[in-house]
Amino acid sequence: MDLMQLSRFSFKHLSTLHVMLCTHSVSKSASILCITPSSVSKTLAQLRTLLNDELFYREGRQLIATPYALHIAPSVHIILNNMNTLIHQRDFNAEEFQGTFRLSMRASTFDIFAPSLCTLIEKQAPNAQLEIHSRSQRGFDALLSGQVDVIILPHDKSQPPSNEKQLCWQTILDDEMICVMQSNHPLADKTLTIENYLAYKHIAIFDKELQQPYFEQLLKQQYQARKIAISVADFGSAAATCQHSHFLFTCSKKWFERSQQSVGLIAKKLPFESGKVVYSMVFNQLASNDPALNWLLQNIKTTLISPIL
16 A cells, blocks of 8 residues: 555545546536635646546546546445445434435436426435436436435336446336337327337337346347337437327336326337336435435435325
């Protein structure tokens, strides 16, 4: 252990680097850390010398993290998380908590959880702040580096979770897949069969972090692959496309029942076995060491879900 070199680093260096990796902004980092932008810049300059890396470079108006900065982000998160655990050994009091919870999810997932999340922040943790990030921008890598605390996502249970052993998956809501279409669709008054389901073109949802779902694999193996006309990133975008076409859209029943974006569409039961679908929360196992995040996880598993079942 190089104690002499380690003595040159402080938690000010690590906390500044961690916040910069989350915000990619000197001014935003300064606001979060309650220091001046010049202080952030000075600390970054010291880090560049200590780590012998540029850490961030400017591209247009954006600051981009270097590969080395991204590589060490999970380690920095672990160090800060462990130190935070030592500082906050007392029982967590949600009413007094003044920090920020950072969640990541699709907009369509937020359609389902918004009422409960808002109630949680308003009633149980009134001094806390809640940040909801787009999962397309902050996925599993963001969990590992501490940029987000929890990801909530729908997925086919047959889809293997991330191979990253540091990430934990917990099911919080059971669901099923349905077929959605225009109310005046040619199939609206007909029984949906596997033949007419496959005869029409479809709207697909792409997800770069999950494997191909079970129902797609089953169709290919037992019948034929769906004919995909359009691929979008979110249920809401798919619903808007569905409202202006005869394309079929296979999606979450829970979302269809609760989202305003599904108004004007009709749903039919799928004419084949689609597998078990759930909503899960994914979190870094380090989160269980943080009293605030542990409180959040427990409430997602219990308090949050009960009002919407």
